[in-house]
Amino acid sequence: MNLRPKLRSPPAASLPHSTKPTPIKMPSKSLLRPTLVLASFLSLLAFYSFVLHTPPNNRSATSIDAALGNRNALSLHRADKVKIYMYDLPRRFxxxxxxxxxxxxGGEPVADDALLKYPGNQHSAEWYLFSDMNRxxxxxxxxxxxxxxDPEEADLFYVPFFSSLSLVANPVRSAAANATSDKTVYSDEQTQEALMDWLEEQKYWKKNNGWDHVFICQDPNALYKVIDRVKNGVLLVSDFGRLARNQASLVKDVILPYSHRINTFKGDVGLDNRKSLLFFMGNRYRKEGGKIRDLLFQLLENEEGVIIKHGAQSRESRRAATQGMHTSKFCLHPAGDTPSACRLFDAIVSLCVPVIVSDYIELPFEDVIDYRKIAIFVxxxxxxxxxxxxxxxxxxxPEKILKFQKELQKVKRYFEYEDPNGTVKEIWRQVSQKLPLIKLMSNRDQRIVLRDLAEPDCSCICSNQTGISTTL
Known part of the structure; x- marks a missing residue:
């Protein structure tokens, strides 16, 4: 029986004006008052018992209902996820x-693939994505x-070829050394060709002309030999520096951050230990757009509070760069051979405000990061x-610099590949957002009349050179 309506009623003693007087005998009146008082007391006791001592069975039922609700919500959430089939490529890839x-x-062969260690480098996104798919x-x-x-269930197909590592698998050696060596020399070009020969025989590659396939080619030269054969797919790249307008664009592809090479700054925001104004350490002499580095060296190397050093990749250089970035207010980011370079992401995880001098740079995850809040563009x-x-x-x-640092603190997880809530998770989110376009292009390919055009028909894909961002 539900006691709540009765408990909401005031005690009878408070309502004399609403009760019509009835002549009664004195003995009966003396018995009525204790009865009403006792009833009120029992009602209050029942109320507190109900509120403060809800039976365990009722609490359990509530918890079970909540758990079932969460589980149903989770099932719906999983149903909404983009389904990826990762090819089980031949081991050589x-x-x-x-x-x-x-x-x-000079490494020794190992008996178990699990013992093979992917070498740490700035292009290790391919390893992190492969590892994540295997979790x-x-x-x-x-x-x-x-x-x-089951590939029949897939929305997208991931091709986990280690294209960036393949590019540098052989150490740099002279032409004479290559000619006289009796060892089998690894060939990146042959490996790329072999990959495409294998892939183009696959049923699901042929089905949608490659539009629903995802490739990672983070090094600017990765997959360069076969890029025209994979350009329909979603390319995971660091920038568009070596890609033509009909090969890549912001609409269909995803910009990845390099894996930072220096240690993450573990301290809090602040300027007390950041005595240097501006820091840069890297290769002074670069090609193409990176030629600006030499000009900046000439202008800045004698400026007070500026530390600018020439240095190649090495363990000692990384230690020096870590120290410099962790003790400077600003970190210079000039273009390399292509518009982007790993030092931008080194600076971000160091809470060293990046100063970006690169006119055609594309940046990762711009739908969730406003880079004007964390970097200075010149x-x-x-x-x-x-x-x-x-x-x-x-x-x-100082207040403005601290504001930059606080924003860097908020977003630096996006540039941490080992953070479960970091870079890898964000890359897959970016890839998942390409699905509507992929379906559009796949359907369009099925019905379009082929034409003999002098120029590739890219009218439906924005150029990576126009500077205009097109969104679906």
């Missing part, structure tokens, strides 16, 4: 690349994609005017 890289550097599904609940083992023409750059930086107040 994955672990075989690692093995060839190690062998070229148990229960460890990837928050991912925007889910791996399926065009090349202004940056190479004597005194302009340091004057600009010295004008910024």
């Amino acid at each position: 994955t672990y075989g690349v690692i093995e060839s890289y190690a062998a070229a550097r 148990p599904s229960e460890e990837r609940i928050d991912s925007a994609v889910t791996r399926v083992t 065009d090349s023409t202004s940056a190479t005017k004597p005194g302009h750059l340091v004057k600009l930086l010295r004008k910024l107040s």
